[in-house]
Amino acid sequence: MATLSGIGMGLWYIFLALLPLVAAYICLQVFFRKSNIEVQRLESLSRSPPISHLSSTLNGMDTIRAFSALEDFTTLNDKQLDHNNVEKFALKYILSWYGIRLDMIGAVIVLFVFGGITLVRIFGSLDVGSAAIAMSYTSGFTSLLANFSVEISDLELRTNAVERFWEYKKIEQETHNPDDIIPEEWPKEGTIVFKQFSFRYANGPLVLKHLDLVIASKSKTAIVGRTGAGKSSLLQALYRILEPADGTILIDGVDFTKVKISHLRSKLAIIPQDPTLFMGI
Template sequence: MFKKLIPYIAKHWKYFAGAVLLLFISNQLSVFVPLISKEIIDKCIIGGQLELMPKLVLLSVGLTAISAGIGAVRRYISALFSQKIVYDLRVDSFKAVQRQSYTFFSRVPIGQLISRITSDTDVVSRFLTWPLTNLLNAYILAVLAFSAMLSLNVKLTLMVIPFFLVVIVLFYRYSLLIRPLFMKIRNQYGALTSVVNNSLVGIITIKALGVEDHSIKDFSTENKQYFELNIKAAKIRATYIPAISFVVGVATVSIIYFGGLGVMNREFTIGSLMAFISYLTMLVWPLRFIGMFITAFQRAMTAAKRVFDLIEAVPEVTEKPGAIPMPLIKGHIVFENVYFGFDRSKPILKNINLEIRPGEKVAIVGPTGSGKSLLVMMIPRFFDPTGGRVLIDGIDVKDVRLKSLRKQIAIVPQEPYIFAGTIRENIAFGKPNASMKEIVHAAKVARIHDFIEKLPKKYETLVGERGITLSGGQKQRIAIARVILVNPRVLILDDPTSNLDAETEKEFIEMLKDVIRDKTTIIITTRPALLKLADRIVVLSNGEIVEEGTHEELIKKKGLYYKLYEDMVKSLELAEARVG
């Protein structure tokens, strides 16, 4: 997994090289300090050459200060290095999400995506800031300290080696146990984030249904699993890290004991022993750091895998090589022998042949699960047919660039999404460079301008996330204003009045008549009033077209449409009776 980070590291190699260079200089200076201490003990304190002490002390303090200053600059450069890499990772992750196909978001919870783009990249950042650069620090320091120890006393140095081999074995065992556990922890963190996200997004529904306790139970279940996984990891760390510290402690005590004997036997001086112990301490830190590095590395590689799984996810709908820009659409749509199924062996849509003429208003109705939404979502290529093809103005939609196609098609869903921001920003979302004059014109046509003008800050009024401060009708009018502003050639209305009361629906439909006048319009609806806008009605059942014609023609047939229409009217009458 680390190999996948290498291109990102290489892109900012100058910062990394600068941090490593400063690290090497800082370590070289640090290694000289114990040798100066040796001279102070042997020559000044024991040898009586007190006149050398001020110079040696000043030299020691000076080297320490310079080393500390270089260390501060190195830490800043390391942080800059890691943040630049994480910035690139986040951008690539977010781009990967934006290019994914419609079905991707039905498979991967939103909380998991948020966790990967934010939390997982943070874990990688922390690893690059400290453990990665300090791994080099530990290696350089270990080599310098070990070399200095050999120069002072070969016998004591060889005595240390068995202890360090035991430490290496313990660290290896620790890494084998901790890595799979960290993968589970990161995945569970994503699951926990998903529960929080769903609860916050659906807070109104939760409160309306009075199921706060159920929501808390779901959160507690996921939170408990996250807690238990972290406790397992803590137990492993609590077992191995102290054991490693014990081995290192025994090694240090052994050196003090045998080194002390060597001093008494005049094999070497007290200053040499003190310097040796200082170098041993320098060598101990890299060994202890290995434990911290393994923990940080396993966490970072687990997080990086989740990030790269997202970055490398291949969209189901992609542009073919040599795709052409979509010319200005007239709105002639043809479904030619179209089949579709998430599982090819179980098609949901079967042999759909349908022509919609430019400017025609076509309603598509059918029982729940008949494939209405799937069919219309093939027009902007949210899905690709598993058989047959979809043509617009005689061009297969697979042959054109996605943006050039979707820019000319607009969808008004059952529940339009209102972004946290101002009303102006929401209306101009599809055309960010729109002038205020254009935005106001769109709002007037959508019959939302008068409402906006009564607000304290008018078009600069902030609306809550998902438009929590707006009514259903106001949300739909803002969604229509968006459509008017981008002026699409094809308009898809996916049951836009299902959440509106009868009076609001009537006003909304009157406004729609002006909006759809010159546009090819496909209407999916369960409301009788909206069907009146259609020139032609297509009836789907079990993924097949079973009826087609005008409202009057289909009513006369007394087939499936007749039954569906009767059900629509009865449902509406019951809803109005409950309100009354």
């Protein structure tokens, strides 16, 4: 605003001459913003695969070496990095493309204002102070236009976070049933009974089918099975990550679906397949 009023001091009629340039700037803005947001999105999408590939490669280095698959992994890594670089370069060139056009508009604005000032000084009655202020503000006008566009694109991109937030909000919530029927000291013994228990992920097939299992209090039980047999799913089910498809689990005789989910989870402890140990101080 300061810049505009600086330029406009005594020279408001120059703004009329600038109207076609304003129209050109708006068209350029709209065109640039659409492409810029799309390419930024593509760039961030292509950034995650090489990062996750790197982390899984580092985790599975022994296995990769044992199966002599180093070359395959290197090739995939190169491919993913190349893909990301294509988007990165596209982004860079879009910004250069836009910068050049913006500079051109800025140069024409400077030409108009400087030409206008000169004419008004020759034929009119513009004082030197106003002319100097208008000239000095005009020279910084191009970078102002550029910053404005970048800020607007950034704002648009960041509002995607709100869109994601609404998507997460639509996700079905876990049932939070009250647990006022549960005794204070529950679970005392820790007996776990699976009764005709069935479990599935989302709309997939049943992973656990009509399971009957009793795990006695204070006993140690090993569950053995091939990969994909459902060992981890058994623990997921115990934590009620998803509701049972059929049957139930009784913990010390209490149906676990009747317990408030936060209360149930606070009473269980687990050391997962890939435990994370936090560094001590």
